[in-house]
Amino acid sequence: MTDRTGREVFLRGVWEENPVLVQILGLCPTLAVTNSVENAIAMALATAFVIVGSSALVSLVKDYIPSQVRMSAYILIIATFVTVVDLIMGAVAPAMSKALGAFVPLIVVNCMILGRAEAFASKNRLLPSILDAVGTAAGFSIALLLMGGVRELLGSGTFLGLQVMPHNWEPWVIMILPPGGFLTLGAILMGMSWWWQRGEKKDEAVKPRRWPHGVRAPEERRPEMVA
Amino acid sequence: MSARGRKGPPGAIGSQPSSLLLVGTLGVLSVVAGIAIVLVHGWAQPRIEAHQAAELRQAIEEVLGEPQRYETRWVVDGKLLDSLPAGVDSSAARPVYAGFAADGHMVGYAVPGQKPGYQDVVKLIFGYDPSTRKVLGMKVLESKETPGLGAKITSDSAFIHGFDGALAPIDGVKHPAQDPHQVDMITGATISSTTVITIINRSLEAVGPALGGAHGGEGP
Numbered sequence: 001m002t003d004r005t006g007r008e009v010f011l012r013g014v015w016e017e018n019p020v021l022v023q024i025l026g027l028c029p030t031l032a033v034t035n036s037v038e039n040a041i042a043m044a045l046a047t048a049f050v051i052v053g054s055s056a057l058v059s060l061v062k063d064y065i066p067s068q069v070r071m072s073a074y075i076l077i078i079a080t081f082v083t084v085v086d087l088i089m090g091a092v093a094p095a096m097s098k099a100l101g102a103f104v105p106l107i108v109v110n111c112m113i114l115g116r117a118e119a120f121a122s123k124n125r126l127l128p129s130i131l132d133a134v135g136t137a138a139g140f141s142i143a144l145l146l147m148g149g150v151r152e153l154l155g156s157g158t159f160l161g162l163q164v165m166p167h168n169w170e171p172w173v174i175m176i177l178p179p180g181g182f183l184t185l186g187a188i189l190m191g192m193s194w195w196w197q198r199g200e201k202k203d204e205a206v207k208p209r210r211w212p213h214g215v216r217a218p219e220e221r222r223p224e225m226v227a
Numbered sequence: 228m229s230a231r232g233r234k235g236p237p238g239a240i241g242s243q244p245s246s247l248l249l250v251g252t253l254g255v256l257s258v259v260a261g262i263a264i265v266l267v268h269g270w271a272q273p274r275i276e277a278h279q280a281a282e283l284r285q286a287i288e289e290v291l292g293e294p295q296r297y298e299t300r301w302v303v304d305g306k307l308l309d310s311l312p313a314g315v316d317s318s319a320a321r322p323v324y325a326g327f328a329a330d331g332h333m334v335g336y337a338v339p340g341q342k343p344g345y346q347d348v349v350k351l352i353f354g355y356d357p358s359t360r361k362v363l364g365m366k367v368l369e370s371k372e373t374p375g376l377g378a379k380i381t382s383d384s385a386f387i388h389g390f391d392g393a394l395a396p397i398d399g400v401k402h403p404a405q406d407p408h409q410v411d412m413i414t415g416a417t418i419s420s421t422t423v424i425t426i427i428n429r430s431l432e433a434v435g436p437a438l439g440g441a442h443g444g445e446g447p
Contacts, residue, residue: 035374069249073256080260084267091274094282101371155375173375 006131013135019112020143021192026112030147031181033103037160040148041141042096046089046104048137050081051113055121055133057081062122074117075108082108112140143188150184151175282368283352287324287337290354290364294326294334302434321434326354335363336438340430344422347371349380353390353427357438362397362427365390370419377419386413386420395431399424 019025029047033039054077065073086104089097097104107113116136121129152158155175157165165171174180287297301308303320311320324337335356341348349370354363367381380386389410390397399412399420412420 065252066244066249068244069253072253076253076256076260080263083264087264087267087271087275090278091271094275094278098369171375176374 006128009128009131010135010138013132013137014139014142018139018143019115019136020140021188023112023115024189025115026110026140027185028106029103029110030143031178031185033100034144034147034151034181034184035155035176036152037145037148038096039099040144042089042093042100043103044137044141044144046085046100047107047110047113047140048134049085050078050107050110051116051137051140052130052133053081054078054113055116055129056126058117058121059124059126059129070122071114071118074114074122078113078117079108112136146188147181147184150188151180155180286352286366286368287326290337290352290366291324291326291334292354292363295329297324297326297337299323300325300336302437305437307437307439321430323434323438336434338430338434339368340426342422342426342429344370345372345377345418349419349422349426351423351426353430355395355431355435355438357435360395362390362393362395365423365427367423372416372419376413377416379413379416380419380423383413386411390427395435396428397424 013019017023020027020030026047029043033043054074057077058074061073061077082105085107086097089100089104116133120132124132149159152160153164154172155177157163157169157171172180175184288294291297298309300323301311301320302323303312303315307323308320311317322339326334326337328334335354337352337354339350339352341350343349347370349372350368351365351370352368353365355361356363365387370378370381372378372380389404392407393410394407396408398409400409402411402414404411410424412424
């Protein structure tokens with residue numbers, strides 16, 4: 001951990017351990033609010049604020065929180081940031097707040113955020129924790145924008161509300177409905193699998209995927225931790 | 228960045244900290260979180276309310292065709308009152324907004340109404356001229372209808388403008404609408420379209436007689 005540069009910590013969240021595309025975390029907002037690019041941007045910004053704020057705070061107070069209550073403490077910190085975001089959004093961007101509706105309060109249960117608090121911020125100093133959070137937030141944003149871009153383009157024929165497709169394009173309404181979310185995510189994950197496996201020969205043994213940083217593979221976990 | 232060089236968290240695996248420490252930690256955190264939320268809430272709440280008021284004002288202007296000014300009136304027990312009488316629960320009264328043109332004559336009333344739609348409650352406001360029994364305009368304020376289908380009640384301008392000048396009570400029909408009581412519904416969004424029409428009709432049943440004009444009986 002010590003030899004990791006800030007750049008590596010940041011880039012890991014963006015690509016190598018992208019929260020949505022690799023770790024498959026935070027799928028609820030990924031599927032629910034990506035029916036337009038605008039919603040995706042708003043959700044990405046709100047989540048970024050929460051994850052950076054909570055990771056920074058967890059990293060600062062980690063020495064004072066007994067490990068027995070750390071989860072409750074982290075959730076409390078995350079929930080506070082989410083409530084703050086919800087209120088600020090209602091005050092400065094009412095249209096956005098209306099569009100995202102219940103999904104802003106639901107950022108609390110985005111396991112990606114608790115995941116970063118537990119796997120990284122609770123073990124690292126402030127700066128690396130912030131970098132890690134910013135990287136993860138960037139990775140999350142990329143995934144949301146990919147989803148939102150594809151779904152809005154096919155489902156409404158627009159990008160950020162601007163008509164892109166020719167006018168005789170019949171929008172695929174299903175793409176902005178929930179099934180469209182699953183279809184798009186499936187297609188993107190398929191593309192990701194192809195990307196990771198490109199160049200590997202067919203007869204080569206399948207390499208086990210690396211576990212995300214801070215998570216031990218099952219065989220490395222000490223028995224007392226499993227119990 | 229490893230744990231070396233700093234003391235471990237109190238109650239690291241192996242030792243058992245007192246319950247008091249655990250409860251105290253969460254207690255202190257909760258108090259700090261509470262204070263933070265109260266402060267932000269104090270800052271944000273007036274702004275959120277201002278946005279809602281602005282949104283309502285804009286909606287009233289839209290459905291009444293840009294009146295010069297409007298006043299809030301209340302319908303309580305079938306009577307139109309200028310102000311909410313003391314002792315009456317505001318949930319038992321329905322607000323209506325009387326719009327006035329520049330020369331002082333009344334354009335009509337903006338009437339808010341709501342009803343569950345396909346997914347969640349649909350809230351809308353519509354303009355109504357009691358002297359002619361005409362709906363002047365309709366605007367959906369809040370809805371969570373299906374994107375691409377039911378959500379068209381907020382965006383389909385043919386549907387929305389179908390209400391302009393429609394005679395109450397309104398009847399939703401398949402295209403084309405033939406008499407002034409009829410409006411075209413949206414294909415694929417029957418429930419949402421019907422919800423909008425039902426909200427308007429029910430609201431008029433409730434407040435229509437109090438607004439006066441040509442009211443009194445069933446139909447023209």
